[in-house]
Amino acid sequence: MLPILAEHDGGRTIEALLIERDPTLSQRARTAAIGLGLPRTDVRTADAGATDTYLHIQPAHLLLTCGVFGNITINDVGRTIAMLHTLVLADGIVIWTRGRTDDGHDPSHDIRACFAEHGFIEMSFTSPADARFRVGMHRLTARPATVPPMPPGTRMFSFI
Structure with a gap:
Protein backbone atom coordinates (compact mmCIF):
# COMPACT_ATOMS: atom_id res chain seq x y z
CA MET A 1 0.00 0.00 0.00
CA GLN A 58 -10.61 12.88 11.00
CA PRO A 59 -12.94 10.71 8.91
CA ALA A 60 -11.22 9.20 5.88
CA HIS A 61 -11.93 9.27 2.16
CA LEU A 62 -10.74 5.65 1.95
CA LEU A 63 -10.72 2.99 4.65
CA LEU A 64 -9.26 -0.49 4.21
CA THR A 65 -10.56 -3.31 6.38
CA CYS A 66 -8.58 -5.99 4.61
CA GLY A 67 -7.71 -9.05 6.64
CA VAL A 68 -10.17 -8.16 9.39
CA PHE A 69 -13.57 -9.73 8.63
CA GLY A 70 -12.16 -13.23 8.26
CA ASN A 71 -10.58 -13.07 11.70
CA ILE A 72 -13.51 -11.85 13.80
CA THR A 73 -16.98 -13.19 14.64
CA ILE A 74 -19.97 -12.34 12.48
CA ASN A 75 -21.39 -10.30 15.40
CA ASP A 76 -18.17 -8.25 15.49
CA VAL A 77 -18.39 -7.80 11.71
CA GLY A 78 -21.86 -6.30 12.11
CA ARG A 79 -20.83 -4.06 15.00
CA THR A 80 -17.78 -2.85 13.07
CA ILE A 81 -19.71 -2.05 9.90
CA ALA A 82 -22.33 -0.20 11.98
CA MET A 83 -19.57 2.06 13.36
CA LEU A 84 -17.79 2.76 10.06
CA HIS A 85 -19.89 5.88 9.40
CA THR A 86 -17.81 7.55 12.13
CA LEU A 87 -14.57 6.68 10.32
CA VAL A 88 -15.38 7.66 6.73
CA LEU A 89 -16.66 10.85 5.15
CA ALA A 90 -19.90 11.08 3.21
CA ASP A 91 -19.13 9.35 -0.10
CA GLY A 92 -16.13 7.71 1.57
CA ILE A 93 -15.13 4.27 0.38
CA VAL A 94 -14.48 1.10 2.36
CA ILE A 95 -12.54 -1.74 0.76
CA TRP A 96 -12.78 -5.06 2.57
CA THR A 97 -11.78 -8.67 2.13
CA ARG A 98 -13.16 -11.99 3.30
CA GLY A 99 -12.51 -15.56 2.29
CA ARG A 100 -14.81 -18.54 1.87
CA THR A 101 -14.68 -21.07 4.67
CA ASP A 102 -13.26 -24.58 4.21
CA ASP A 103 -16.78 -26.04 4.09
CA GLY A 104 -17.69 -23.78 1.15
CA HIS A 105 -19.79 -21.29 3.17
CA ASP A 106 -19.38 -17.76 1.84
CA PRO A 107 -19.85 -15.14 4.60
CA SER A 108 -19.29 -12.33 2.10
CA HIS A 109 -23.01 -12.37 1.24
CA ASP A 110 -23.88 -11.49 4.85
CA ILE A 111 -21.19 -8.79 4.90
CA ARG A 112 -22.54 -7.20 1.73
CA ALA A 113 -26.06 -7.15 3.20
CA CYS A 114 -24.73 -5.58 6.41
CA PHE A 115 -23.05 -2.77 4.46
CA ALA A 116 -26.36 -2.10 2.67
CA GLU A 117 -28.21 -1.98 6.02
CA HIS A 118 -25.82 0.73 7.23
CA GLY A 119 -26.04 3.21 4.38
CA PHE A 120 -23.39 1.89 2.00
CA ILE A 121 -23.86 1.08 -1.68
CA GLU A 122 -21.79 -1.56 -3.36
CA MET A 123 -19.40 -0.25 -5.97
CA SER A 124 -17.59 -3.47 -6.70
CA PHE A 125 -17.45 -7.08 -5.57
CA THR A 126 -14.94 -9.67 -6.75
CA SER A 127 -15.59 -13.35 -6.15
CA PRO A 128 -13.40 -15.53 -8.37
CA ALA A 129 -14.80 -19.05 -8.71
CA ASP A 130 -11.32 -20.56 -8.51
CA ALA A 131 -10.24 -18.66 -5.37
CA ARG A 132 -11.30 -18.42 -1.75
CA PHE A 133 -10.89 -14.66 -1.43
CA ARG A 134 -13.58 -12.03 -1.88
CA VAL A 135 -13.03 -8.29 -2.20
CA GLY A 136 -15.76 -5.72 -1.78
CA MET A 137 -15.85 -1.96 -2.21
CA HIS A 138 -18.68 0.09 -0.74
CA ARG A 139 -19.41 3.84 -0.69
CA LEU A 140 -21.12 5.50 2.26
CA THR A 141 -24.15 7.31 0.87
CA ALA A 142 -26.30 7.73 3.97
CA ARG A 143 -24.00 9.45 6.46
CA PRO A 144 -26.01 11.57 8.92
CA ALA A 145 -25.38 15.33 8.80
CA THR A 146 -24.21 15.18 12.40
CA VAL A 147 -22.19 12.12 13.30
CA PRO A 148 -21.38 11.55 16.95
CA PRO A 149 -17.74 10.74 17.60
CA MET A 150 -16.59 7.18 18.03
CA PRO A 151 -17.71 6.14 21.53
CA PRO A 152 -14.67 5.82 23.80
CA GLY A 153 -13.94 2.64 25.68
CA THR A 154 -15.87 0.47 23.21
CA ARG A 155 -14.77 -2.65 21.40
CA MET A 156 -15.73 -2.96 17.74
CA PHE A 157 -14.07 -6.34 17.32
CA SER A 158 -11.60 -8.80 18.75
CA PHE A 159 -9.46 -11.10 16.65
CA ILE A 160 -10.20 -14.79 17.21
Whole structure:
Protein backbone atom coordinates (compact mmCIF):
# COMPACT_ATOMS: atom_id res chain seq x y z
CA MET A 1 0.00 0.00 0.00
CA LEU A 2 2.73 2.48 0.91
CA PRO A 3 4.50 2.34 -2.49
CA ILE A 4 1.18 3.14 -4.16
CA LEU A 5 0.68 6.16 -1.88
CA ALA A 6 4.20 7.36 -2.71
CA GLU A 7 3.35 7.39 -6.43
CA HIS A 8 0.65 10.03 -5.92
CA ASP A 9 2.23 13.48 -5.94
CA GLY A 10 5.43 11.99 -4.61
CA GLY A 11 3.54 11.20 -1.41
CA ARG A 12 3.59 14.82 -0.26
CA THR A 13 -0.16 15.41 -0.05
CA ILE A 14 -1.39 12.00 1.06
CA GLU A 15 -2.41 11.69 4.70
CA ALA A 16 -2.58 8.12 5.90
CA LEU A 17 -3.11 6.36 9.19
CA LEU A 18 -2.00 2.75 9.56
CA ILE A 19 -2.89 0.79 12.66
CA GLU A 20 -0.98 -2.35 13.57
CA ARG A 21 -0.94 -4.06 16.94
CA ASP A 22 2.37 -5.86 16.44
CA PRO A 23 5.24 -3.46 17.31
CA THR A 24 7.65 -5.13 14.88
CA LEU A 25 5.25 -4.79 11.96
CA SER A 26 4.32 -1.21 12.84
CA GLN A 27 7.99 -0.25 13.03
CA ARG A 28 8.56 -1.79 9.60
CA ALA A 29 5.68 0.29 8.25
CA ARG A 30 7.12 3.46 9.84
CA THR A 31 10.53 2.76 8.33
CA ALA A 32 8.99 2.07 4.92
CA ALA A 33 6.93 5.28 5.04
CA ILE A 34 10.02 7.33 5.84
CA GLY A 35 12.01 5.60 3.12
CA LEU A 36 9.28 6.31 0.56
CA GLY A 37 9.07 9.98 1.50
CA LEU A 38 5.61 9.84 3.07
CA PRO A 39 5.87 12.49 5.80
CA ARG A 40 2.13 12.55 6.47
CA THR A 41 1.81 8.84 7.19
CA ASP A 42 1.06 8.06 10.82
CA VAL A 43 1.71 4.48 11.88
CA ARG A 44 0.25 3.63 15.26
CA THR A 45 1.03 0.57 17.30
CA ALA A 46 -2.48 0.06 18.63
CA ASP A 47 -5.51 -2.20 18.76
CA ALA A 48 -7.62 -1.59 15.64
CA GLY A 49 -10.64 -3.13 17.37
CA ALA A 50 -10.69 -0.58 20.20
CA THR A 51 -12.55 2.67 19.58
CA ASP A 52 -10.03 4.62 21.69
CA THR A 53 -7.54 4.07 18.87
CA TYR A 54 -9.66 6.35 16.64
CA LEU A 55 -10.28 9.21 19.04
CA HIS A 56 -9.27 12.57 17.59
CA ILE A 57 -8.84 11.43 14.00
CA GLN A 58 -10.61 12.88 11.00
CA PRO A 59 -12.94 10.71 8.91
CA ALA A 60 -11.22 9.20 5.88
CA HIS A 61 -11.93 9.27 2.16
CA LEU A 62 -10.74 5.65 1.95
CA LEU A 63 -10.72 2.99 4.65
CA LEU A 64 -9.26 -0.49 4.21
CA THR A 65 -10.56 -3.31 6.38
CA CYS A 66 -8.58 -5.99 4.61
CA GLY A 67 -7.71 -9.05 6.64
CA VAL A 68 -10.17 -8.16 9.39
CA PHE A 69 -13.57 -9.73 8.63
CA GLY A 70 -12.16 -13.23 8.26
CA ASN A 71 -10.58 -13.07 11.70
CA ILE A 72 -13.51 -11.85 13.80
CA THR A 73 -16.98 -13.19 14.64
CA ILE A 74 -19.97 -12.34 12.48
CA ASN A 75 -21.39 -10.30 15.40
CA ASP A 76 -18.17 -8.25 15.49
CA VAL A 77 -18.39 -7.80 11.71
CA GLY A 78 -21.86 -6.30 12.11
CA ARG A 79 -20.83 -4.06 15.00
CA THR A 80 -17.78 -2.85 13.07
CA ILE A 81 -19.71 -2.05 9.90
CA ALA A 82 -22.33 -0.20 11.98
CA MET A 83 -19.57 2.06 13.36
CA LEU A 84 -17.79 2.76 10.06
CA HIS A 85 -19.89 5.88 9.40
CA THR A 86 -17.81 7.55 12.13
CA LEU A 87 -14.57 6.68 10.32
CA VAL A 88 -15.38 7.66 6.73
CA LEU A 89 -16.66 10.85 5.15
CA ALA A 90 -19.90 11.08 3.21
CA ASP A 91 -19.13 9.35 -0.10
CA GLY A 92 -16.13 7.71 1.57
CA ILE A 93 -15.13 4.27 0.38
CA VAL A 94 -14.48 1.10 2.36
CA ILE A 95 -12.54 -1.74 0.76
CA TRP A 96 -12.78 -5.06 2.57
CA THR A 97 -11.78 -8.67 2.13
CA ARG A 98 -13.16 -11.99 3.30
CA GLY A 99 -12.51 -15.56 2.29
CA ARG A 100 -14.81 -18.54 1.87
CA THR A 101 -14.68 -21.07 4.67
CA ASP A 102 -13.26 -24.58 4.21
CA ASP A 103 -16.78 -26.04 4.09
CA GLY A 104 -17.69 -23.78 1.15
CA HIS A 105 -19.79 -21.29 3.17
CA ASP A 106 -19.38 -17.76 1.84
CA PRO A 107 -19.85 -15.14 4.60
CA SER A 108 -19.29 -12.33 2.10
CA HIS A 109 -23.01 -12.37 1.24
CA ASP A 110 -23.88 -11.49 4.85
CA ILE A 111 -21.19 -8.79 4.90
CA ARG A 112 -22.54 -7.20 1.73
CA ALA A 113 -26.06 -7.15 3.20
CA CYS A 114 -24.73 -5.58 6.41
CA PHE A 115 -23.05 -2.77 4.46
CA ALA A 116 -26.36 -2.10 2.67
CA GLU A 117 -28.21 -1.98 6.02
CA HIS A 118 -25.82 0.73 7.23
CA GLY A 119 -26.04 3.21 4.38
CA PHE A 120 -23.39 1.89 2.00
CA ILE A 121 -23.86 1.08 -1.68
CA GLU A 122 -21.79 -1.56 -3.36
CA MET A 123 -19.40 -0.25 -5.97
CA SER A 124 -17.59 -3.47 -6.70
CA PHE A 125 -17.45 -7.08 -5.57
CA THR A 126 -14.94 -9.67 -6.75
CA SER A 127 -15.59 -13.35 -6.15
CA PRO A 128 -13.40 -15.53 -8.37
CA ALA A 129 -14.80 -19.05 -8.71
CA ASP A 130 -11.32 -20.56 -8.51
CA ALA A 131 -10.24 -18.66 -5.37
CA ARG A 132 -11.30 -18.42 -1.75
CA PHE A 133 -10.89 -14.66 -1.43
CA ARG A 134 -13.58 -12.03 -1.88
CA VAL A 135 -13.03 -8.29 -2.20
CA GLY A 136 -15.76 -5.72 -1.78
CA MET A 137 -15.85 -1.96 -2.21
CA HIS A 138 -18.68 0.09 -0.74
CA ARG A 139 -19.41 3.84 -0.69
CA LEU A 140 -21.12 5.50 2.26
CA THR A 141 -24.15 7.31 0.87
CA ALA A 142 -26.30 7.73 3.97
CA ARG A 143 -24.00 9.45 6.46
CA PRO A 144 -26.01 11.57 8.92
CA ALA A 145 -25.38 15.33 8.80
CA THR A 146 -24.21 15.18 12.40
CA VAL A 147 -22.19 12.12 13.30
CA PRO A 148 -21.38 11.55 16.95
CA PRO A 149 -17.74 10.74 17.60
CA MET A 150 -16.59 7.18 18.03
CA PRO A 151 -17.71 6.14 21.53
CA PRO A 152 -14.67 5.82 23.80
CA GLY A 153 -13.94 2.64 25.68
CA THR A 154 -15.87 0.47 23.21
CA ARG A 155 -14.77 -2.65 21.40
CA MET A 156 -15.73 -2.96 17.74
CA PHE A 157 -14.07 -6.34 17.32
CA SER A 158 -11.60 -8.80 18.75
CA PHE A 159 -9.46 -11.10 16.65
CA ILE A 160 -10.20 -14.79 17.21
